[in-house]
Amino acid sequence: MQSLYKKPKTLIDTPTHFCPGCGHGIVLRLIAEIIDAWNIRGRTIGLAPVGCAVLAYNYLDIDMCEAAHGRPPAVATGIKRVHPDHMVFAYQGDGDLAAIGTAEIIHAANRGENITFIFVNNAVYGMTNGQMAPTTLLGQKTITTPSGREPLNYGHPIRICELLAVLDGSSYLERVSISSPENIRKTKKALEKGFKTQREKKGFSLIEILSPCPIYWRMDANESMRYIDEEMTRTFPLGVVKDWEHKN
Amino acid sequence: MTEKIILAGFGGQGMMLLGKLLAQTAMIEGKYVTFFPSYGTEVRGGTAVYHLIISNEEIFSPLIEIADTLIIMNQPSYQKFKGMLKPEGLLIVNSSMVKVDSSVKSKVYKVPATELASKLGNVLVSNIIILGAYLAIRKLFSADHIMKQLREMLKNKKRELFTTNKQALESGIKVIKSLK
Amino acid sequence: MKQLLTGNEAAAEAAIQAGCRYYYGYPITPQNELINYMAIRMPQVGGTFIQAESEIAAINMVYGSAAAGGRAMTSSSSPGISLKQEAISYLAGSELPCVIVNIQRGGPGLGDISASQADYFQAVKGGGHGDYHLIVLAPSSVQEMADLVYDAFDLADKHRNPVMILGDAQIGQLMEPMEFSKKPREVFPLKDWALTGAEGRKRNVIKSFYPIKGQLEEFNAHLQKKYRTIREHEVRYEAINIHGADIVLVAYGTSARICKEVVKKSHQSEFKVGLIRPITLWPFPEQVIKTMSERVQCILTVEMSAGQMVEDVRLAVEGKCPVHFYGRTGGGVPTSLEIMRKIAEVVPSNLIDKVNRILPLVEVK
Numbered sequence: 001m002q003s004l005y006k007k008p009k010t011l012i013d014t015p016t017h018f019c020p021g022c023g024h025g026i027v028l029r030l031i032a033e034i035i036d037a038w039n040i041r042g043r044t045i046g047l048a049p050v051g052c053a054v055l056a057y058n059y060l061d062i063d064m065c066e067a068a069h070g071r072p073p074a075v076a077t078g079i080k081r082v083h084p085d086h087m088v089f090a091y092q093g094d095g096d097l098a099a100i101g102t103a104e105i106i107h108a109a110n111r112g113e114n115i116t117f118i119f120v121n122n123a124v125y126g127m128t129n130g131q132m133a134p135t136t137l138l139g140q141k142t143i144t145t146p147s148g149r150e151p152l153n154y155g156h157p158i159r160i161c162e163l164l165a166v167l168d169g170s171s172y173l174e175r176v177s178i179s180s181p182e183n184i185r186k187t188k189k190a191l192e193k194g195f196k197t198q199r200e201k202k203g204f205s206l207i208e209i210l211s212p213c214p215i216y217w218r219m220d221a222n223e224s225m226r227y228i229d230e231e232m233t234r235t236f237p238l239g240v241v242k243d244w245e246h247k248n
Numbered sequence: 249m250t251e252k253i254i255l256a257g258f259g260g261q262g263m264m265l266l267g268k269l270l271a272q273t274a275m276i277e278g279k280y281v282t283f284f285p286s287y288g289t290e291v292r293g294g295t296a297v298y299h300l301i302i303s304n305e306e307i308f309s310p311l312i313e314i315a316d317t318l319i320i321m322n323q324p325s326y327q328k329f330k331g332m333l334k335p336e337g338l339l340i341v342n343s344s345m346v347k348v349d350s351s352v353k354s355k356v357y358k359v360p361a362t363e364l365a366s367k368l369g370n371v372l373v374s375n376i377i378i379l380g381a382y383l384a385i386r387k388l389f390s391a392d393h394i395m396k397q398l399r400e401m402l403k404n405k406k407r408e409l410f411t412t413n414k415q416a417l418e419s420g421i422k423v424i425k426s427l428k
Numbered sequence: 429m430k431q432l433l434t435g436n437e438a439a440a441e442a443a444i445q446a447g448c449r450y451y452y453g454y455p456i457t458p459q460n461e462l463i464n465y466m467a468i469r470m471p472q473v474g475g476t477f478i479q480a481e482s483e484i485a486a487i488n489m490v491y492g493s494a495a496a497g498g499r500a501m502t503s504s505s506s507p508g509i510s511l512k513q514e515a516i517s518y519l520a521g522s523e524l525p526c527v528i529v530n531i532q533r534g535g536p537g538l539g540d541i542s543a544s545q546a547d548y549f550q551a552v553k554g555g556g557h558g559d560y561h562l563i564v565l566a567p568s569s570v571q572e573m574a575d576l577v578y579d580a581f582d583l584a585d586k587h588r589n590p591v592m593i594l595g596d597a598q599i600g601q602l603m604e605p606m607e608f609s610k611k612p613r614e615v616f617p618l619k620d621w622a623l624t625g626a627e628g629r630k631r632n633v634i635k636s637f638y639p640i641k642g643q644l645e646e647f648n649a650h651l652q653k654k655y656r657t658i659r660e661h662e663v664r665y666e667a668i669n670i671h672g673a674d675i676v677l678v679a680y681g682t683s684a685r686i687c688k689e690v691v692k693k694s695h696q697s698e699f700k701v702g703l704i705r706p707i708t709l710w711p712f713p714e715q716v717i718k719t720m721s722e723r724v725q726c727i728l729t730v731e732m733s734a735g736q737m738v739e740d741v742r743l744a745v746e747g748k749c750p751v752h753f754y755g756r757t758g759g760g761v762p763t764s765l766e767i768m769r770k771i772a773e774v775v776p777s778n779l780i781d782k783v784n785r786i787l788p789l790v791e792v793k
Binding site: 041042043044045048054055057061062063064065066067068071073074075076077078079080081082083086103104106107111 | 450452476478480481482484485486488489490491492493494495496497498500514515518522623624625626627628631632633634635636637639
């Protein structure tokens, strides 16, 4: 009998701690699928952030490293310098990458570190009960923006891909989402491109993935997918922002 | 024998090299030596002061409280450090830039190092002229030994630079000899 | 062959000799000679040098290279070391071996750039969050700086623990003749826990997060057991003339050099001064201090701080004899005369005559 769908070998068979409707499980599965397909389990080292994905090392059957909040780009740099031929990726959320770790991601990009960054943007701090993220949309209600984010007090949502694009050291930047099967396929392609960028030693790659957080968006799963398509993408347009293979 | 020397001048007047030459030579001759820089916050122009101790015995504190010798390259350094010289100590000044007042009771040697260096075509060797003077007075090391260290330190630089430095050292020695 | 090097340069070269191939730093006075040396030297030996965007990034790069199995080092001075504390706690919690050099300067805050020993508490009591210890080594000469940095990498690997070298602006910038007497390290201990890619084996995970109730307590018990082993086996100190001494000084690093002068001068008199110089500040040489305290009339701790190590001396002495303190702060370095005067102030009255006879010996002439 032909099997059409099965659990990737690299994905550990265990219940996750993610909330119902969360996007992290989808992204982790995509990473596991690519590691299986490329047969690179033995030469891949991943980094988990602090935030909702803190336990990512419990789900991926590869060598993995924890990093302090926001520091994965620096820790990944240290790992990559020891194992320059291994596939090194850092998995980071919006608080980790775009707030507390802004300096580290900018300078990793600026050095052109040959590392792949997987940036899961759900516009909210999930693990600490739903506070504002640097990527929270204007008007979006969170625990710390109870009347909605307004720019005078809380600033604007940060567009990381566009921010990093101006640095000469960044090579591949793309924003994708996991709001539909089609978008999930595109996300997988973007992740593959990120790994390809690294394998071909083209330098810094980052894939920003718009991902749902139905719990702290106070929506059901379907609504949250629609929210990505109809609201999030207006602030965070999907598409390739920078690509070493197709320079403008 | 313990010789405690304070070297001071503008940053850029080469006190570091002067001290290092003496320290290196002392080390090779088997003496105990400590050489401690004390930078100001300015990189150029501020006062740079170095504490150099050469001894036949183990050196404990590398900081000098009372100096046997003061080598002073500019007026601000003179004002700042003249009080650290012991009464019967030795004061060598770059007289092109330092005016010595009557308050100093120790033996003073005035060497117009900046002028002499300009005559040699390189104002930067004023430190080596002063070094020559010091060697001629204290006779801790022979000029040959110092030249050997200097050659070593300048081995990757242009040959003319060594020649000028050699002339500078000789010129400093001559200034002292002509006094005697 | 003897060389004339600064303590900072000696630390850098000793790290290279010990097989350190990953150095990450950020400029700060008075440790700049170290990062400058590494910038030239690391590429020569095929190693990695990165001038990081911050001290925080530098220590996290060390974390990464240590996790990946490399010998890694960073260096800084007091304010920069404060910035590194978060990652130092993570390094301890993830049991990663590495070497951190602190060339202390005056504080608090931006302080100044001259020598200080005011980071003692930060170095030996934690500094970051959680129950942990660094192994802390305190050199008092350029030669010892080189020797201890070399040993630090072995100690770090042996115990899977970060090691801190606690120097100061004076030791860092001082030039003294020294030599590299140890062979360059070429063989390294096996690190089967390191992240090397899980080819043909179970995956390795480097982490300090134990969210399941009970696990963290178990892990802490493991750490404490390790710390006990280190306490039992790694204590280092130098003791000079402590037998028959009328008073014993306790001092480390730069302060200890000056105390040695007092000890030496006291030889010429009938008043005997001894010295215990802790080389490991953690583990602290408490046993030798305790034993000695049962035989002397009093102890004087000398530091370039407002009184930090003196607390550990008092804990070791357990009240068996008076423990006095002399300290300078804010860039002040004690002189031998100041120390002698303090001795005269604190000795029991039956010894004052003896002390007064040696005071002239330490007058600077």
